[in-house]
Every structure is written in C-alpha cells, then in structure tokens.
Amino acid sequence: MGSIDPGPYYLGSGEMAAPMTMVKRDLALVLTASLNAGVPLIIGSAGTAGARPHLEATVAVLREIACEKGLSFRLVTVKSDLHAEMVLTSLNKGELEPIGPMPEPSADDVINCQHIVGQCGTETLARALALDPDVVLAGRACDTAIFSVFPELLGYPVGLSLHMAKVIECTSLCCQPGGRDAMLATLDADGFTLESMNPACHATPASVAAHALYEQANPYEVEEPGGTLRLHGARYEAVDAHRTRVRGAEFVPRENPTLKIEGAAYVGSRVVLIAGVADPGLLTCLPEALAAVEEKVRTLLPGDWRVVPHIYGQGAVRTLPPEQFSSHEAGLVIEFLAHDADMAMTVASVFKQNLLHHAFPQRLTTAGNLAFCFTPPELAGREAYRFVLYHVMHNAPLDQIFQVEAQSIAPAWIQ
Template identity: 45%
Template sequence: MTASARIIAELRQTPRPLRLLGASGQLGYGIPAASFQAGIDRHPDLIGADMGSIDIGPTYLGKGEMATAPEATRRDLRRVLLAARQLDVPLVIGTAGSAGAAPHLDATLAMLRDIATAEKLHFRMVSIRADIPRALLQDAVRSGKVTSFDDMPDLTAEDITEAAQIVGQMGMGPFRHALQAGADIIVAGRACDTAIFAALPAILGFPVGLAMHMAKIIECGSLCCVPGGRDPILAELDHDGFVLESMHPERSATPTSVAAHSLYEQADPFSMREPDGALDLTHAHYQAIDDRRTRVSGATWRDTTQPTIKLEGATKIGERAVLLCGSADPRFIAQCKTLLPKVADLVQTLVSESRPPDYTLRFRVYGIDGVRMVVPDNEPAPNEVFIMAECIAATPQRAAEVVRTCKQYLLHFGYPGRLSTAGNLAFPFTPPEVSLGPAYRFSVYHLLQVDDADALFPIATETT
C-alpha cells in the first residue's frame, strides 16, 4: 500500500485531526536540521514543500534552469525524501525546480531518482506536468478564452510562439488525482502553493476553507511567526479549525503575526483567489493557545463557477551586461539625474556612431531611484549612492562593449563643480562590468478559461 493510500484509509477508518508539516518555504535554500527533526518527531501525516514561484523573475523559467544551487537542492530533497519514507507518509512537492516547466520538473525527478538509488529506496512517484500546449493556446486566443490581468497587454499568437516556456498554475485537482491514484511521492510542475497542502484534507472531507487558509500559511514555513523565519511549521487540522506551531522553539505563531500573514502577496487580506475558487477570511478568528501556538478558525470557501488557469511564459529579450559602481561625491549625486542621460548619449555616439542604437542602456541609482519607481519631491540627497548601468543587446559581446564604454566615460565625465578628473566613482571590484547572460521578460501572464482545469495537467507514475 502506498503512503497516500495508507493515510487516506487510516483517517477514514478512524477520524482524527490531520497533521501537516510545511518543511520549507522554498526547497533548495536549506532546511534547518534541528527544527526539521522536531517536525518529524511529531509524526506528521504529510510532508509538503514548494520549490518556487514567479518571485524569482522570468529568467529561470525562460532558461529552464533552477534558481537554487544543485548541491543545496539535492541536500534538501534528500532530507525530505528520507523523512517521508521513514514515516511512510506522502511527500508532496510543488513548482518543481523553481519554475515548474518541463526542464525543471525533469531535473527534480532526476535528482530524486539518484537519491533513491544511492539510499536504496523504493517508492511510487507520481509526476504532474504543467506545460501548456502551444496549439491549445493559439486556439484559445482566437476564441477569446485568454484574458489579461495586472495591466498585461492582450496575448498574441507571436507571444505564444516566441515564449521559451509556457506553464499553467495547477490547483488542487491534479494533486487529488495523484493522491487517490496511490502515491508515495508527488512532484508537480507549476502549482498553486496552497494545493500542495489542501488536496489531502479535501479528499478526507475537511472544510476546504480551513484547509486552504492553513495551506496558505504553512507553505511559507515559519514566516508567519515572531520572529519570522524559514523553519518548518506544523499544522494540526480538525473540522473546526487548525493549530499552528513553529518547529523552532524560539519562533511563536501569535494571533497577530498569523493574521498579518494574510497580507502576504495579497491585495485584499479578506479574499484570496485560487485556481479552484475563492477563500473568504472575513470571519477568520485567531486565538492564542499558549505563547507559541495559535488556533485559527472561520475561513470559508466558494467553488469557482468558471475555471481559469493562470498562464506564465518568458521570452528572451537579449543578452544582459551590467556596470556596478558607486559615488560619495555630493556634486555628482546632486546632478546624476541630468548627468547620466548625457553619459548615455555620449556612449551612443561612440558605440553606434551614426546608426540607431541596437541596445538599451538604463541606469538605476540605489539611494535615489534604484528601488522606488517614484521619488518624492524635495527629498534630501543621500551621502552616497550605488549605480547600476544595465545594457541589453542582441549578443553578449555587444552588451559588454556598451557597459565597458559606459564605465570609462562615466568615470571621467565632466560636470559643474567637479573637483577632480578621476576618483569620483568607486568600483566594488574589477572588472566592474559583469556579463549576466540571456535576459528574459514575462510575455505570458494571463488567464485561460477552461472547461476542465485538471485535464491540462497530465499525471505519470513510476516506481523506483
């Protein structure tokens, strides 16, 4: 009997609260060993972890590479895999390999197979793919079933063709199918993080609203605690609510800190849209059990009447190179808003001469406008700034040429009040120009209307 079949049968035969361990907010960045062991000692019924999101930007999706270091990723996968097999409970992983496209899922599965061979483990592994067929999307665009949100322009046939990878964000359905089909390990492509933890409770008849609210919190580990952190967190779910407890003894899940987590990545703290429906936290209640644990109740759920899948796709826009430098000259800092465009114009005359520029060159001045899109008027100038010049061009060589030229002329550019012909810029290291490789942008970030959301995410089973 597989781990999922065992847990489902056990809970149906003898109903009791369900214990779920959120092992990591993102696998691949390290799992604290002591707190993870504390979680295992509590004998959870499921171990879950997310591996990624769009927070890391479009490049890893486009390139088909993991954002995490291979050795660290392998170490985390080994830790959760060994623990799940030791307890004979399901291990559920979502958004495999950082972005959840085919290359990311395949790399994650390969690591798990290698670990299984090295550790002489035998289990049934179910994988769920999230790549959306291009032809299906082309038809959907023509029939008006793809809509924009977050100010994205309408999706075009060209966007679909040019995207390096396109994935859809799956909800609970595919996870439920995998659990009910009998799985020890579930590894999904791009997935909604709540689905990792909410699918098993939904199968067992726990209220979906409570399960979703719990899942939204524990997928981030102990981030909801005071002080916040990435240690594993344990949730104990019954039919009236759930109790949260960090597995680090110095982190406390308080009513205020847990309620505040509703603001995490949400525009509305009382309503959260998920692929399967909407979570309503209007009547959520948070009550301290003791100084480290909080009980949560009151969340409700409304199934969607029109299933939609969020699409994510990344397109290559060129090769990126950057120049890194700083200044503590108050005269330079006071004039940089007008000075830097003049440097850009000078660079263009040197690298393009009479031709139109075949690259983009942008400056960000950290301390002034490196982080903020809008700088308040009459704000006092900082004492020092960090400057990043970013060039995107068709080839690495062209991008490098632009930023190297920019370095030299920014270093020696004259401006009113300059006291020296050099030394007005400081470089953190040499060379201060860095080639970063291919640059991508999110070209697909849209909603796809579907009749059967689960049908887009095929399931495959293998036995190690």
C-alpha cells in the same frame, strides 16, 4: 519546492534557483522520512519554476537518491507546460486576464516564450493521488494545493483546508519572530491549530492574523484556482504562548476553475556596471548625465542594445521626489542588454569610459567622479528574461494541460 518569486530568469532558462547540493540534501530528507512513515510525499513547483527542464532535473535527483540509498517507490509526475498555440487561442478569444499591470502580449511575444507553465490546483493533484503514489512530483503548482488536497479528499471543509494551507506554505513566517522553520498544522472539522517546530518561534493570534496581509492586496479574500477563500469571519485564539487556534474561514467556489499561467521570454545577454557617486555636482544631474552618455555611446556603437540605469538613493527602489534624493552619495547599477554577450560587454566598457570623463555642470575634476567596487567593473550578468505571461486563463482545459504519469523508481541493481 519553488515559485516564481526569484523572477523570470529561472522559468526562462530552465535552471534551478537553489544549489543542487541543497536540493539533493533536502529531497533525501523528505523522501526517506515519507517512505519510512508510509505517507505520500507531494512536491509542487519542481525545481523552482516547474517547467519541463525543472521537472526532469528533479526526477533525475530522485533517481540518484534512490540509487544511493537503495530506495524503491512509485512516482507520479504532473507536467505543467502549455503550448504557445493554446495560449494564442485563449488570447484571441479574450480569455486571458492580466494579473496586475501586465501589457497584453502579442502573438510573437507568446511564441517567443522559452517556457509557459500553468499553476495546477487541487483537482489535478487529486488525479495524481488517485494513482496510489509514494511521491507526487508536480511541475508548476499552486502553493496551497499541495497542502489542502489531502484534507479536501478526506472531506474536511475546503475553507479551513485552504486557510491552513495558505499559512503553512510560508512555514514559520506567520510566527513571532518569523522565520523559515517548519510548521505543524493540526486540522479538524472546526478549525486548525498552528505550531512552529522551532520552540523560539511562536504562532500568536496577532502574528497569524497578520499573515493574511502577506502577498495579498485584500487580506479578507484570497483568490484560488477553484474559487475565493473568504477570511471575513476568521478568528484567531491563543492555545498557549506557542500555539494559535484558527477557525471561521469560508470558501466560495467558482463556477469554472481558472488557471494562472506564466511565461518568460529571452531579452538578451546582460552586463552590469556598479559604481558609486559622491561628487555633489554629478549628484544633481545624474539622470541627465547618463542620458547624455548613452547618446554619445550610440554614435560610437550603433546597434540593438539597451541601457537600464538604477540610481540607488534617487529612486531605484521606489519613486522619490527630488527633495528626498540623497545629497551625499548614490549608487549606480547599470544594466546593458544586447543580443550577444560580447556586444553587451563592449557597450558597458565604452559607456564606463565616457561616463568617467563626462563634462557635467559644476564639474571640478576631469576624472574620479565615479568609484568602482571591482576591477574590471563590468560584470557579466548572464542572460536576461522577462515575464510575457502572468495572466489568468479562463475556460482552460485542465485535463489536457496537466499530464499525469506514473513510473517506478528503484536502484539499477533492483530493477
């Protein structure tokens, strides 16, 4: 149901990324279909980031649907929230390992996280399924786990189950052309066959094999909570023009399962200024001009605020050498962050005025060196959050962290 792909805002704020209208529509479709088929429904990363507010909001939507459609079912929830104290204990023991270039958090950083979640794996979902649910609703969950837990419990090879899950959790992105249509995977003891539910999207050997590069630094080894999925021996064969057969993946279990944790902390209120620059002189000195204007504004508005400029055409997306800078036009997206919205808006407005009239070398006009898309050009950007925790926790007490609870859902007139 979700992930942290949309960034730290949703984990920090507790809000859903998807519009509630679409959340309710999609949940109603899968819930009624699963109940009619007598097949348990597993939902992972409830409400986008899987923290307590997301889980509670999703349970509320399921209750609404049950009431409106007259449905009754047994719901098992998996809470994925971690207390800061547990994270600090792990940090002090040297049992937190960053994923990528994450700085080591301080104790205050951890304590100031609005929400901290752990990404549950198949072992936790197996505990939930043991309670005989119609619906399992997990907080933050490993994407592959919600698809691989059933076949693993039924005795299918773990490597094949995980490889299949790794592909179908991204729907038809593994197809040519790629899309967002549902995928059907048919698994047996020797391999699995992939088929898109869209007849125009074809799972070809090349497109499925290429999917091993998706979100992976190493296309041959995929790290999962319980071990490593090894794709060195994976083979991809066309069944026909629409379907591909996959076999050969292996799983190497880890002696102690690891736990990925995520935590987001509040940074401040954000206001965004969007402008375009086409003046040749200003284009040659944009970073210097922005720094000079910031220095001037700080003399007018002292306080705790930040300016974060993004110069599109001069390296906003990736680092560019000066010879590749755009010489005809650049886009400015400038973030202003402060503890409260009024201060952020004030800084943005004063910065705008000073940038409009900033005296730079080769300036020909005293104004008009910026073009604004909107009026007013200062746009409220809601609150800003940052990832403090994007780490692997070793020796995590999984049974303590993931609380599994069962409840009955039914319309009020049935209860």
